[in-house]
Amino acid sequence: MHRFESVGATLAILGLAVAIASFYVLLKFREPRWKLEMDNYVGAQIRERLIALVPEDLNITPAEREQLASSEIYRELTGVFWEAVDQNAVLRAHKEHFYSNGIEYSTAIDIFLLCLFFCMCYAIAWLVIRDTFLLYTAGCLISIALIARWIAIPKARRRHLSLSAEQLELLKREMGVFVADRFRQIVLGWRVRGRPGDRVSSGTPKTLAFWKEARVGLPLLTLVALALIAGQKLGLGLGANRSPEVKSGYVTAGKHHKFVAVVFVHGVFGTKEDTWLSRGHGGNFPELLATDPELKDNVDVFTFEYFTPKSGAAPSIVDLANQLRGELDDHHVFEDHEKVAFLAHSMGGIVVRQFLLNHQDRIGKVPMVFFYATPTNGSDLASLAKLASSNPQLRGMVPLEGNDFLQSIQSGWLASDQAKSIASHCAVETLPIFGIMIVSRSSATALCNREIDPFSADHIDIVKPTDREDPRYTRFATALSKEVLNTSSARTSHPAIKILHANKDLQGRLINTSGRSDVLNGLVIPAFQLQADQLVRILSVRLYLSEGDARWNGPWEPTRSDEEQFPIEFFWAARMEISPHETWNTPEFIVQRNRGKPFSRKLSARIKVFYGADKPAVADFTLHNNS
Numbered sequence: 001m002h003r004f005e006s007v008g009a010t011l012a013i014l015g016l017a018v019a020i021a022s023f024y025v026l027l028k029f030r031e032p033r034w035k036l037e038m039d040n041y042v043g044a045q046i047r048e049r050l051i052a053l054v055p056e057d058l059n060i061t062p063a064e065r066e067q068l069a070s071s072e073i074y075r076e077l078t079g080v081f082w083e084a085v086d087q088n089a090v091l092r093a094h095k096e097h098f099y100s101n102g103i104e105y106s107t108a109i110d111i112f113l114l115c116l117f118f119c120m121c122y123a124i125a126w127l128v129i130r131d132t133f134l135l136y137t138a139g140c141l142i143s144i145a146l147i148a149r150w151i152a153i154p155k156a157r158r159r160h161l162s163l164s165a166e167q168l169e170l171l172k173r174e175m176g177v178f179v180a181d182r183f184r185q186i187v188l189g190w191r192v193r194g195r196p197g198d199r200v201s202s203g204t205p206k207t208l209a210f211w212k213e214a215r216v217g218l219p220l221l222t223l224v225a226l227a228l229i230a231g232q233k234l235g236l237g238l239g240a241n242r243s244p245e246v247k248s249g250y251v252t253a254g255k256h257h258k259f260v261a262v263v264f265v266h267g268v269f270g271t272k273e274d275t276w277l278s279r280g281h282g283g284n285f286p287e288l289l290a291t292d293p294e295l296k297d298n299v300d301v302f303t304f305e306y307f308t309p310k311s312g313a314a315p316s317i318v319d320l321a322n323q324l325r326g327e328l329d330d331h332h333v334f335e336d337h338e339k340v341a342f343l344a345h346s347m348g349g350i351v352v353r354q355f356l357l358n359h360q361d362r363i364g365k366v367p368m369v370f371f372y373a374t375p376t377n378g379s380d381l382a383s384l385a386k387l388a389s390s391n392p393q394l395r396g397m398v399p400l401e402g403n404d405f406l407q408s409i410q411s412g413w414l415a416s417d418q419a420k421s422i423a424s425h426c427a428v429e430t431l432p433i434f435g436i437m438i439v440s441r442s443s444a445t446a447l448c449n450r451e452i453d454p455f456s457a458d459h460i461d462i463v464k465p466t467d468r469e470d471p472r473y474t475r476f477a478t479a480l481s482k483e484v485l486n487t488s489s490a491r492t493s494h495p496a497i498k499i500l501h502a503n504k505d506l507q508g509r510l511i512n513t514s515g516r517s518d519v520l521n522g523l524v525i526p527a528f529q530l531q532a533d534q535l536v537r538i539l540s541v542r543l544y545l546s547e548g549d550a551r552w553n554g555p556w557e558p559t560r561s562d563e564e565q566f567p568i569e570f571f572w573a574a575r576m577e578i579s580p581h582e583t584w585n586t587p588e589f590i591v592q593r594n595r596g597k598p599f600s601r602k603l604s605a606r607i608k609v610f611y612g613a614d615k616p617a618v619a620d621f622t623l624h625n626n627s
Helices: 005-026 031-051 062-070 073-087 089-129 132-192 206-234 285-290 317-330 347-358 360-365 380-388 392-397 404-415 417-421 441-445 471-485
Strands: 260-265 299-304 339-345 368-372 423-429 452-455 497-500 505-511 522-525 529-532 536-546 568-578 583-585 589-593 602-610 617-625
Touching (some): 031 062, 062 073, 073 089, 073 132, 260 285, 260 347, 260 471, 285 471, 299 317, 317 347, 317 392, 339 347, 339 360, 339 471, 347 368, 347 392, 347 404, 347 417, 360 417, 368 471, 380 392, 404 417, 423 441, 423 471, 452 471
Parallel strands (some): 260 299, 260 339, 339 368, 368 423, 423 452
Antiparallel strands (some): 522 589, 529 583, 536 568, 536 602, 602 617
């Protein structure tokens, strides 16, 4: 996984959820809505029925009734109400039902407010990122909010009003005398004091209540919007999809016919550049390997890249395995090399296993795979990440117990003797990211058959060596030398191929390609023979010629000089096998001059045959022009 674009997005969502929940509680975001409900519905009913308990013999006028309901004296009346409730067991029991329904009532309001809030967040995210998954999520959230607003809240409100009416009736029946006496005292005292008219707030008006909610909600919403936009710009957003344009290829230019090819496969949300690059140090894992003085003569480095967005449509892991096969075939990686080793990070290891199980006929050429923090048994974090991202690749990495895909890979691997014969090295992360271990040790080491390599690195930095002295590099280089380079039968001290006619004079003949009888500018070099003492796959055959300062061209374009005494090189790609003690005749080489100058009668020549050994088979000879 890329740094940590998958973990970062998931933890950002979790952190945002915790922050919103904290703001919701600490800033009492529910209170304006709850107060509005109480003042307009339940509170109005309680106020009306509570004042009706004032004894009739006091002859309360309509004006006094209105004044009692809105002045400070009302607080004293409600105090009597709760005092009476606490003194009676029946009323206390009924109060518990009232409170229980109040919790349901307030929870319905919470659901409405939070779903509405998150709906707006996802809608803003969709406007920024244009991922349909976010739009679908916003639609689901608004649906839940509307159900809460139109069904759950009215139902809880009706129940609350009913319980309130029941409680006041119980109060009148159970504690009517007590309440009447206390109310008489309070009202008479109020009249004696001259009916003071200090008003009690009847609640925030609807418009003000809305703006009170907005004062809390809008800053949070603005913060979320800015976070999403910033995340999009930094590549850390929920759906910050990069372009589907990906490109696999060799790290170095030129021809690639060395003994072994090492194929790098990145993980989910990664790229062939960022995954392997050690920021601040400039180290790049594939380039460090391709330019290693001790390995570069025997190792070609190939990087496989695939489309892995943070959200939205993407190829499945099975599709990625087929893409890997296609890229390897297009670049002739298996055809041009004796051995192929894989270095895989995170989900890349699962892709490699799927590829090898799909093409077990190629396992004979794969002596080693080095898995860096691959979730072979899945990852708990993938279960959480797939809730925040619609990328289907995450579903392939959920824990093994509920993952048929990973179970099939493990079963297939254990059932294949060829797969089990591959040297499977495993590197383990030992440092968490934001307190979370992305891939557990047990998951990272499953199906491994070599010693475990734990590194003091997190899931991202485990494949970012700073230089060739870094253990993250040396462990792989050592394994490559041990498992691949030093064990091959092709790497013997004596050549397995003999070039017949070596050190002998070969006869060439001139041809006229200019149409002029006085200019002979072509030379036909006769065939020579190759013989092998074991089954060998020839990678290429090269012919080097020297004739003073002459320069040549022909059906094979000249490349760099082999040696100073052989300035001209002609390359002929063979890609064929020679059976033991079989003699194979090369075709004739036809070489032409750039200008119509006759060839010398005598040329120095060298033949090199590359077949995966430490050094190619070499034969020097003299070519005579006998035309």
